[in-house]
Structure formats: C-alpha cells, structure tokens
Amino acid sequence: MRRFSPYLLALAFLLIAILLSVAIGSVFIPPADLGRILIGWLNRATFSEPLKTFAFILTDIRLPRTALVLLTGAALGGSGAAYQGLFRNPLADPYLIGVASGAGLGAVLAMSVKWPYSFWGLMAVPVAAFIGSLLTVFLVYALAHVGKTIPTTNLILAGVAFGSFATALTTYLMLRSTGELHRAITWLNGGSSQAGWGPVLTVLPYLAIGLGNLLLSGHALNLLQYGDEQAQQMGLPVTRARTLILMAASLATAAAVSFSGIIGFIGLIVPHVMRLWFGADYRRLLPLSLIGGAGALLLADVIARSVMAPQELPVGIVTALVGVPFFLWVLRRAKNQGYW
Amino acid sequence: MLYIENLSVSYGTRRVLTDVSLEVNSGEVVALIGPNGAGKSTLVRAISGVIPVESGRIHSNVFSRSSVNLLSLSPMQRARSLAVVPQSASMPPAFTVWETVLMGRTPYLNFLGQVSAKDEAIARLALQKVDALDLSERRVGELSGGEQQRVLLARALAQSTPILLLDEPTSNLDLHYQVSFMETVSALAHRDNLAVLVALHDLNLAARYADRVALLVDGEIKATGTPRQVLTPELISTAYHLPVQVILHPFADVPLVIPGNTASCKKL
Numbered sequence: 001m002r003r004f005s006p007y008l009l010a011l012a013f014l015l016i017a018i019l020l021s022v023a024i025g026s027v028f029i030p031p032a033d034l035g036r037i038l039i040g041w042l043n044r045a046t047f048s049e050p051l052k053t054f055a056f057i058l059t060d061i062r063l064p065r066t067a068l069v070l071l072t073g074a075a076l077g078g079s080g081a082a083y084q085g086l087f088r089n090p091l092a093d094p095y096l097i098g099v100a101s102g103a104g105l106g107a108v109l110a111m112s113v114k115w116p117y118s119f120w121g122l123m124a125v126p127v128a129a130f131i132g133s134l135l136t137v138f139l140v141y142a143l144a145h146v147g148k149t150i151p152t153t154n155l156i157l158a159g160v161a162f163g164s165f166a167t168a169l170t171t172y173l174m175l176r177s178t179g180e181l182h183r184a185i186t187w188l189n190g191g192s193s194q195a196g197w198g199p200v201l202t203v204l205p206y207l208a209i210g211l212g213n214l215l216l217s218g219h220a221l222n223l224l225q226y227g228d229e230q231a232q233q234m235g236l237p238v239t240r241a242r243t244l245i246l247m248a249a250s251l252a253t254a255a256a257v258s259f260s261g262i263i264g265f266i267g268l269i270v271p272h273v274m275r276l277w278f279g280a281d282y283r284r285l286l287p288l289s290l291i292g293g294a295g296a297l298l299l300a301d302v303i304a305r306s307v308m309a310p311q312e313l314p315v316g317i318v319t320a321l322v323g324v325p326f327f328l329w330v331l332r333r334a335k336n337q338g339y340w
Numbered sequence: 341m342l343y344i345e346n347l348s349v350s351y352g353t354r355r356v357l358t359d360v361s362l363e364v365n366s367g368e369v370v371a372l373i374g375p376n377g378a379g380k381s382t383l384v385r386a387i388s389g390v391i392p393v394e395s396g397r398i399h400s401n402v403f404s405r406s407s408v409n410l411l412s413l414s415p416m417q418r419a420r421s422l423a424v425v426p427q428s429a430s431m432p433p434a435f436t437v438w439e440t441v442l443m444g445r446t447p448y449l450n451f452l453g454q455v456s457a458k459d460e461a462i463a464r465l466a467l468q469k470v471d472a473l474d475l476s477e478r479r480v481g482e483l484s485g486g487e488q489q490r491v492l493l494a495r496a497l498a499q500s501t502p503i504l505l506l507d508e509p510t511s512n513l514d515l516h517y518q519v520s521f522m523e524t525v526s527a528l529a530h531r532d533n534l535a536v537l538v539a540l541h542d543l544n545l546a547a548r549y550a551d552r553v554a555l556l557v558d559g560e561i562k563a564t565g566t567p568r569q570v571l572t573p574e575l576i577s578t579a580y581h582l583p584v585q586v587i588l589h590p591f592a593d594v595p596l597v598i599p600g601n602t603a604s605c606k607k608l
Binding site: 216218219220222223225226227228229230232233234235236237238275279280281283 | 385388389390414415416418419420423424426430431432434435439443444446447449451452453495499
C-alpha cells in the first residue's frame, strides 16, 4: 500500500463512495445522467424529464444527505484517531469510551425542550451534545485514571458503564416525551434521513472548528505517544495540547452525534486500518482517518438504504455488520507487524 | 554549566530529596549513584521539570553570562537547554528510527512539526554520533534494547542542548552495549562540551566513565568527587549495607568495586 500516495488512494475511495451515494437510492440515477445534470447546472440550463426529476432528487435529497453522512463519517474517523492517540489506547473510540452516548444524552435533553425548528433551534442541539460529550470525557477520565495513566481496562469499563447509563437515560427520555418523539426516533436511527440542507449548514461550523484543530494536532499527538513526561521533556506544553485535542475531538463527535445518532465502529476501525496501511504518523493519520471515515460511512449508508429498500436499516447496524469482519480480516493479515 | 542548589522534592507528604546541591560542568560526565529508592530518578525528573519542586534552585549559565532559572522556562525553552534520555523507555514501536529522532527537533519546530533541511541534517548527525544511521528506516519496535537506547540518545542529541540527563540508560543492556553506550556518552561530553548527568546502577561503569561521582542515599548527597574519592569501601558499604572491597582496575586507572555478601554484613 505504500507504493501509492496515501492521500490519492483515500481521495479516490471517497470519490467512489460519493458517486455511489449520489446515484443509488429508491430511484437509481445513472452516472451518465449525473454528468449531464452537472453540466446542465454549470450552464444554468433547464432540464426536461427524466432529468428534471433526477435534478430535484439530487438537490433536495441525495446531495444534502451525502454531505451530512460525509461530514459525520469524517468527524467520527478523525475524532476516533484523536482519542486513540490521546489515551494511547487502541480501543478508545467515541463509542467505546462513552463520549458518543454522552453526546446523545445531551442532544435528546435539548430536543425534549421544544425549540422551534429553526436555525437557532437546530444550533442548540449540537451545543448540548458537546456539553454532554465533554462531561462524559471528564467523568470517564476521573473514574478510570490511576495517577497520570489510564489503564485500558479501567477506561473501557468506565466508558462502557457510563455509556450504557447514558443510553438508558436517553431511551427513557425519548419514551417519556411526546411531541418531539418522532424527531428523536428519527435521530436515533441515523438522523441523516432528515431532509434538506439545514442540518448540513448547522453542523458545518462545529466540524470546521473541531476537525480543523485536530488536523493541526498531528505533531502534538505524535509526541504524546511517548507519554506525558517524555513529551514535555521534548518541549510540548502537554496540558495545553491535551486539553485542545480533547475539546476538538469532543466537539467533532458531538456535532456528528447530534445530527446522525450514535454510529459505532467507524471511529474505531477507520483509524486502525489507516494506521496499518499507511503508518502511525498522526500528521498523516488524522487527515487519512477523516477522509477514510467519510468514505466508509457513505458506503455503509448506501448499503443501509438499498439492502431492504424501500425500508432503511439504521446505518450503525451496517457499520458493525460489514465493518467488523473487514476489520478483523485486515487485523489478521497484519499480524505481528507491531503497527500500534 | 548546570547548578542545583538546595533542592527538595516531596511526593505528597513523603520527602524524597532533601537539600540536594550538585553542579555539572560543561564537558564533564557526572555519575549519580546510590541504592534503589535513593531518589536518583526523582532528581533527574525534577531537573527536567516534569515534577514539582518544593524548594531550591536549578539554573544554568550555558546561554548567557547571567544564569537562567530552568524551572521558570516554558517546556519548549527548557527543551532547548536540556534533553533527557529516559530509563529504557517505552517508545511507540510503530515509528521509524528516523521519525523518532526527528521528534527531538520539537523545541525548534512550529506546532505542526514541520522540519527543515537543517533539522534533518542535525537529526542525521545525531544518528551518526550514536552509530545508528543504518537503522533509520527500521521501526523502533523491531530493534534490540541496545539499539533502542542508542536511538533515544540520538533523539536527545537532536535537541541540540548543552545539558544532557540520562536516567539509568544502561540498566537493560548487555555487557557489550553497556560499555559501548557509556563510551559514546563520555566521548560526546568531552568532544561537544556537554554537561552530562547520568544516573547509574553499575558502580564500575560509573568509576570508568564518569569524571566525577555523586553518591545519593535516602534523598541526600553523601559525597561528591572523583571516582577514587567517592568509591571507597567505607562510603559504599555504608550506603549499600553491604561489605565491599575496592581494588585498582587491572587495566584502567580507576577503582573497581567488588561486593561481598549479605551474610558477612550481618557479622559486621
């Protein structure tokens, strides 16, 4: 895999995933027609049938959904890589350490307040999810740490335990509420079925800040792999760097969760696959996990839409059913490489 | 030159270092010896600024005529004045040797860690100095303990600091690597005019490669001086609770410490 530029490979993968996501659905749009519509848009032409219908499906349904899934996948992949580096633990991901569940709890709490369905009403949900995810990080850290280190077992136990607690509370809140129940259930099943560009535009500033900061943190994460003490001896202001990365990853997770529900495994698997194929340098690993996460979630979403069409599977089921065997296969092939 | 004045360090309520004063001149190797738990590692960590100091001063005049308080520097500034070779440390195994040594350039890089041609030249030179240039492309996890320790030394050298601290760097090495590692350290100190403080378990390595020796027992400096002055039967047997004999090394003009056994200690 090292013969090709990692970025080219990842971007090619993402492009294929985008094309599939745009083309496939209850109505199949042939690639040739996609091209014609694109050229038509550039020339500001008016379309005749069937292109007119296709163009409508694209702008109002396929493209916003593709954009939201892409952003969600990027957030999960990127924050997963950051959590793994931050906790120096190959099992850390937004799902397993409870951050995603905490964000979900925050999001549902915000939804149970009857905000008007407006731009600012939408904005409140990611903020609440962000607070939920940060509180979870600090709680799990406080429960799991021994001195300055966080033993794997403690981290997973605390994360899974709090995650279950938060999920249970989320379910309870959803069952109790009446008015916004529909919205919450849609959300839990992968809120990307929410139509239109509103969610995409709402989530964008959070992700820009969160993922932007993560993309700048590659070198700091590299240094943190030596442990806090050595990192500081090499000149890293450890506390500041840790806090920044933690906030950025939690912001990205929260933004993703608040519009797309809780989707496991992307944040765990994508960074590992990228690490196996392209090495452990976080300056490369972070952007690759972002791109890879976006592509992987898009593919999972395509499968979720088409397997039982017209019914949709929750995308989290697909990420687990397809992602886990694939991951185990990759892991098996890479045995004894000591890649972590 | 590195000056440590009246340094005291506590872990919680337990006093680990009491009133430690020590100086390390540029161009000399000072070996820090003493039994387990005497506070050798604590002293190295305190000087490197990773644990809080209760009282005392650590300063250096290597940059300017006036001395600089090392404890008041930011991590980045401090990492330009002193580098640490940790105790056979856990290094992330997936990085290559080249990537690892370049990390030593951190105090001179921006937050993104972009390296210049100059940084690469310095890293290459550091690898040459420890005779590990041919390992560049290897992953750290594939290396032997002796090779890993050399890479750690190269990483510290890449920091281009006038002061070098080493925390029991030879404790996991075999005989050959112990000797060659200390030979390298001693040559670097003398040739590049580095102030080197090295915590050592092995008294005979200290005798052979240190210009001066400091004996640390129960958090206090009991003696400092040349190996001959410090490695005496009286000082060593009291410090280690073990009778020892000190003879002249058969082919190096240094003392050689030969331990007795604990049974005869009880008789004393």
